[in-house]
Amino acid sequence: MLNCHVGTFTADISPPLGHPLCGGGIQPVRGQDDPLEAVGIVLLGCGAPVVLCALDWCEIRNDAHLKWRQALADAAHTTIERVFVHAVHQHNAPIADLEAEKIIKNNNASSSLDVKYFDQCLLKTTEALKAGLAKTKKINRVGTGYGRVNQVASNRRILDADGKVKYTRTSATKSKEVRDFPEGLIDPILRTLSFWMGEKPVVAVHYYATHPMSYYGDGMVSSDFCGLARRKRQSDSPSVFQMYFTGCAGNITAGKYNDGSKGNREILRDRIYLGMADAWKVTYTSPITKMEVRVEQVKLGSRKEKEFSLEENLRVVADVKETKVKRTIAALKLAWAQKREQVVDVSCLDLGAASILNLPGEAFIEYQLAAQEMRPDLFVCVASYGDGGPGYIPTDKAFTEGGYEPTGAFSPPNEGLLISTISKLLGPKAPQITIPFKRFKKKNK
Template sequence: MASRLLSALFLATISLHAGDFRVGAARVDITPKDGTPLGGYYRFRGSAGVLDPLYAKTIVMEKDGVHAAIVVLDLSGTVRPIVAAARKAIQEQCGIEGDHVLISGTHTHTGPQQPRESMMDDITKVNSPAGLSYTSSLPGWIADSVKQAKARLAPVKASAAIGRAEGISFNRRILREGQKEAIWQPQKLTPQDRPAGPVDPDVGVLVFDAGDKPVASLLNFAMHPTSVGGGVKISADYPGVFTRLVSERHGAEMISVFANGCCGNINHNDYVNGKRRSTLELGTALADAVDAAWPQLKPVETFAPRIRSEQVTLTRRSFTEAQIAKAKDMAANMLTKNFGTVPMAETVCILETLDKKDKPLLAEVQVIAISDEVAIVALPGEIFVELGLALKKASPFKHTFIAELANGSIGYVPNQEAWPQGNYEIVSARCEAGSGEKLVEVALKLLGEVKKR
């Protein structure tokens, strides 16, 4: 009798939610202990103190038994081994298929480093006891965030809008008249200078309401989170301020999740006026853009999540014997001497490429669609803004959110035009020219598949 009652209750619950589009959201604190190796720069920094906490934030979506999860970490990025371990734990603990899970990093430069299986691991000391203790905990924290979010699934209505944040992001690659190579992050422009490319001022806003109460929002903008600088205090940088303010202004219980867009060549430095806005100013400006877009939110008709992913095999760059010899010579002293960011980045790239020359350079492209109007694209690297703009322009979806540094990272991914212009992002890129366009092509193919289904 008892078993029949339980079965009846179970069937009633299933019937109650059949056909509903449900969402649950959660966050788990992933702030490290003091002494944890930090990422973002070519030197060792052990964390000491906390400006603001770091989180693993998750939105789980479900309809008709199909689940999808979006997890964003307040970290410099993601690496494949940790993504694989987290997906495995999520599938075992939550019953959500691993390839239905998107895991990305905000790219804060004041959060823990993750192992890259290169000499960067020696430079940052990520394999120290403190580093290993942190990274070994990440898959469990990520799975816990998804587990909590799934437990909170409730019927929702979705709405979307596109805001604008003008004048806070800048292309950090500069072309100077009479000079072939781009200038990287100049202090200030001269009359002969111009940005090497555009910015993307769009602020994507996707809101999930349970009744009249927003329970989750997905926010999207393209800009490097480097406003805190190269210190040792932990901070989520401007994404932390941005998401906190959006929740405070529009729903105290709402989990606001920020996915960083294609910002490989975009930061917050105003090179025209030689100014740098503070973390608070940047987060506030973006929250203001969401405020302006909020009245423009339009309902979207949701369907069961449609997920597609594809592993793309890219070609690694090749180097001359002279480049290799120079890199080996510099590497012999890099742990004790600072040669500057650009030369060190090139050396790390060359030696890593040599070490992995027999291993394929795999890049996962993932797409999640929840409506004929809304799709999320995950790309595994620091993608140049031109590629993101091209992807959004050609997308069959009105609202295309792009999360970079997702499901692993292959490093910088420049657009074709940028390669001859050289400098930091080019010399540190692992993939060959044309790889970015290939990723966009695959993403558009997957978007077409989930649109036509």
């Protein structure tokens, strides 16, 4: 058994009035329903410190993601490879891409990010982390628990008889016809990983896969139903620090159960909260036997189609006649295309009885299910929305099916590369499998 310590930290990273939301694609900040936070922990005493941090932002991409990881690493006296930063992916929230913002400024387009605000958020969070290091708590056990979440997640890609996307079930789906299609392939399980000192719980970290929006675009900042569920759980147990990460939700929304009515935010919050509470009721603890970080650098590459080319996107971002949204998207594409070899980190924190897999972009649910299929002997938690630079990460088949997500995938099909990387990270017992895989061929009803 290892005897370790954990420090916790929270910082307010809410944007100011007038700040762009979702990269400037929707109404900017006009008010706040509830704050956005950076929430994290530092694990110490089992090798160099390990940092887990969840941001109530839409995305954090490329150099912005690296800058956060490096700053937290410096504050925690560790290396960047041992720092995991993920967005929760709410949409009434900022997108941070420093290189894209430089491109936007150089072309006199509408700003997507106030860099001064970005730096202030990073400073507040590093200061909060340092303060957390001064009051760490001992931990020697890891807890694992499952809770089924009912009537939240649904697959947003609805196919026709020819296997092509016919409808996209968005987070708020107005059409009853589209809502009434089956849930499709999802992961209905919320996983709670916890750290304990003997019989005393200290930290609970929740993982669930869905786009976390009930409604957005009204300029009112909110951590939305997943953030609100975390806070409700925190109020239940003030002595147990609560965190939440979004899993592989690239093709998952609450659209089947949400028409965008404002009352649904509270309903969805309570369904996530119940999943958290149920996972806690069945939590089983075991000694922390290891705290090993494994990292693979993966080259995802850039797409070759005209709409992803440097020439085309340089033209679009410079064209004052193009819309604000198109110019911003062009800048995001350019930032990814100009990134060094389009390399991202895929990583795993191995705790013995449990492993945390950290993925970039908006990965499809199939990657989460594949990871769990590889290691049925382990409690496998998956956080996506790390480095958001590559955009969506669909399955290979999704590119031929069409639909919205492949148009927002800045890298070509990489399913085989990602599956082999996940298999390597999860250890020698993890077989490399092929999507679709046997266990999940039957759709959830």
